[in-house]
Amino acid sequence: MNKRKIDMLMKDCYELTVTALTIRKVEERLLELFSEGVLNGTIHTCIGQEWTGVAVANALQAGDTVFSNHRGHGHYIALTGDVYGLIAEIMGKDDGVCGGVGGSQHLHTENFFSNGIQGGMVPVAAGRALANALQGNNAISVVFIGDGTLGEGVIYETFNIASKWQLPLLVVLENNQYAQSTPTSLTLAGNIRDRVRGFGIEYIKCDTWDIAGLLDSAKEAVDCVRKNQKPVLLEIDTYRLKAHSKGDDLRDPVEISRYAGQDSINALLESDVPRVAETVNQIDSNIQQAITKAREATLCSFAPASNSVRQYQSVTWRTESFARQRIITSINLSLQSLLENNSKAVIIGEDIEAPYGGAFKATKDLSTLFPGRVKNTPISEGAITGVGIGLALSGFLPVVEIMFGDFMTLTFDQLLQHAGKFCEMYGKDLDVPLIIRTPMGGRRGYGPTHSQSLEKFFLGIPNLEVIAYNHRVSPALIFGNLCKTIRRPTLIIENKVLYTQHVDSTPMPGFRINISDELFPTVRISPSTGDPQVTLVCYGGMLAEVEIAAAAAFDENEILCEIICPSIINPLNAYPILESARKTRRLITVEEGPSIAALGSEVAARILEHSLPIAHYSRIGYDSTIPSSASRESRLITNAESIFERIVEIFK
Ligand SMILES: Cc1ncc(C[n+]2csc(CCOP(=O)(O)OP(=O)(O)O)c2C)c(N)n1
The missing domain is CATH 3.40.50.970 (Thiamin diphosphate (ThDP)-binding fold, Pyr/PP domains)
Structure with a gap:
């Protein structure tokens, strides 16, 4: 030089x-x-x-x-x-x-x-x-x-x-x-x-x-x-x-x-x-x-937070009557309320701006009400999830809409290797308040790649919380509680069938309905009189089908079912499920999605870990491609009939 x-x-x-x-x-x-x-x-x-x-x-x-x-x-x-x-x-x-x-x-x-x-x-x-x-x-x-x-x-x-x-x-x-x-x-x-x-x-x-x-x-x-x-x-x-x-x-x-x-x-x-x-x-x-x-410095003393992922916390039960409201309206209003009350909230996603308002209209009119804070994105699920993470790391509260849950596969790297990791891998308890909302589930005839329930792939990802709305707890309550407390990336599963249903507190004849005092309440539906004989565990859009099956089992066969439906499925608080299974000693897990290595498998593992004496455990779910044909789809996807048949079968 x-x-x-x-x-x-x-x-x-x-x-x-x-x-x-x-x-x-x-x-x-x-x-x-x-x-x-x-x-x-x-x-x-x-x-x-x-x-x-x-x-x-x-x-x-x-x-x-x-x-x-x-x-x-x-x-x-x-x-x-x-x-x-x-x-x-x-x-x-x-x-x-x-x-x-x-x-x-x-x-x-x-x-x-x-x-x-x-x-x-x-x-x-x-x-x-x-x-x-x-x-x-x-x-x-x-x-x-x-x-x-x-x-x-x-x-x-x-x-x-x-x-x-x-x-x-x-x-x-x-x-x-x-x-x-x-x-x-x-x-x-x-x-x-x-x-x-x-x-x-x-x-x-x-x-x-x-x-x-x-x-x-x-x-x-x-x-x-x-x-x-x-x-x-x-x-x-x-x-x-x-x-x-x-x-x-x-x-x-x-x-x-x-x-x-x-x-x-x-x-x-x-x-x-x-x-x-x-x-x-x-x-x-x-x-x-x-x-x-x-x-000379001390060796890394990091201790993993494994206790928080296998939750087992007692709950108390109460009754609550929610105003009857279409679920899509409840979701839309809860997003509106977030934008009104939190100036750091932004929503991004494909086709979410007015006049379209999203594939299922969850963001209807919001871009008009909150210009610049509800943004259409290109079809880039991986990148928009990453953008959401960057916002979350910067003091914002981003909500990312993924148009169909099937496309969540493209967000996997961002959620597992980035959002979830950032919370912990820097040796600090870092906040990543990212919300991802997505519709899952079939029964609308959308066929193999637009009907799946893929949430099981997102269970067990460290630091990623997974919520599933159901029709017995107002999405507005769950979303409001989430926005007030969020510290971890959170995926919200919205079963497509729910969009057309109502938040419903109507009593079921012969049953009483309770919700737990958890931040994201578990639903428990128990026989009004008599001891329950079988526990049915489900979440999300399956609750409606399970209710029909439980009512039929009672009416037609005098079998008393207790339904347990958590609103948060990762981390799963196993207490309400085990509390019920201890009484019934019979348990069926019901999922709309694949049954292998899914929530049901996790429930079964918890039962074994707690050495619960169980006389029957089985799981219901589909394990194949969802056909477009309406008749074939309805035969494949778990429904009230197949659940009813399983209940009756175990009492033969
Ligand atoms: C997604 C991903 N794929 C593969 C790897 C393994 N890997 C680590 S570094 C590297 C090469 C990267 O090359 P380049 O981007 O040119 O950076 P350089 O190493 O030359 O600095 C590979 C393949 C990785 N870490 N991440």
Whole structure:
């Protein structure tokens, strides 16, 4: 490197050079600690790429947020300067920035979030950008991705949304030419600039070999996002000088040494400039102190919150009469009430604005009443869920409508790997108040891909709560209680058949109806006289069918059934179910969806865990594709008749 360049690094931007050198030295020490067996798992170092994070962080202001990926140590140090917090984290210590829970790939402090799922943070960053735009706070959101991540679909959904909604989002693409061992030239069709411009997104390019140019481009990109309130993609050509993670490097050594020769930090370290040596000595000494301190720190004391997922809490029962109201009206009014009472509430989803008001009219007229807070989205279930998460992390209360529950499959990654994880994996009890509403269920003739009840796939996801409305408890009560208390991402299942039914407190002849004192009440329907002989457990839209079957069993066969219908199915409070099964010793779980590994299986497991002596347990549900043909569909999907037959059968 010539003298002019060294002067630039050691004089003009000395502080930034110190940060870049610090990142290099931390990464080198981490690799050494790895070889010594001090570190657990894996790390992805950014040796050779240090200046990307330094240049971007240099251009940011207080209040901006950075979302990062698996190769995020440099981004973190550049933004926070917190060397000790990072080292202690990777060493799995309580002192780590995430208490040793997150480790290398999952770092968080106030305005920094990283995750090891490629591409998944891009919509979350867009959600933060939307929050900034809605607040008009002039802050921007930045997300780092690698070139291999250009293969992930959710990033294009997000580019589209960010461009259409003019979000202050900066995407920093660190193009180091490889994804693990695969050259990106083998996996990337077309070219990056055209892809980005195809979305109407501003594209700026620079590299890590011209540091002055990089600093200028990073500033230009950040300023452009802030000033124009529009997304920009900054592509930074760079090269990773070490292995992808620990030692898995199959690249041509000649190529590696060519790039090593171009690297400005190598050039500085090889120079004989006295100030470089002094600076590096000081950095080494600081890092050594941090390592020594981290070695002495206590090991991660994280304890999983397993008790909360297997709830067993006694309840008391009461009667409550709800005003008779169409369920879709109750849902619509509860959304309206949320928007009226909480200025941070926003609703996003496909086709939800007026005049259409959503496929089932749940958001009818709301976009007119609350302009800008009820927004139509593209058909991008994964990205809109991520955007919702970003809003939820930014003090908003987002409600995301997924048009049909069948499409929830596309949200799975965001809910499992992002929303649910954020609550816990950063070693902090982080609030992610995201509400997802979706219609599930059949009986409308929509066939194999628009009639399913897929909620079982969302049960047991750590930190994801699942509510299912039924016709005996007003959705407005449940939704109101949820909005008042929400801290965790929550999925609300709305059985389609319910939309046309009414919230109904009409007594059933021969039965008394109670609801529990829980926040999301369980419904109990018991014989008015006599001891119940069999417990029927169901939820959501199945309650109506189960009621008909129980009434018929009483009228025609004098069999006394007790129905237990929880309104929240994850985490499931097993107490009301077990309380009933203890009396009846016979239990049938009834589901509209698949019966394998579903709520019924969970109920059966709880019964075994509590060593309840049971004379009969069986489950009802379908285990096949739902046909479009009305007659075939009604034969397949659980209904009052099939439930009645099962009840009678066990008393033969
Ligand atoms: C969704 C997902 N798929 C695969 C992986 C495994 N993985 C981790 S890093 C990586 C390569 C990523 O390449 P790139 O985006 O270019 O970033 P780089 O590693 O080069 O910084 C892969 C495949 C992952 N973490 N997440």
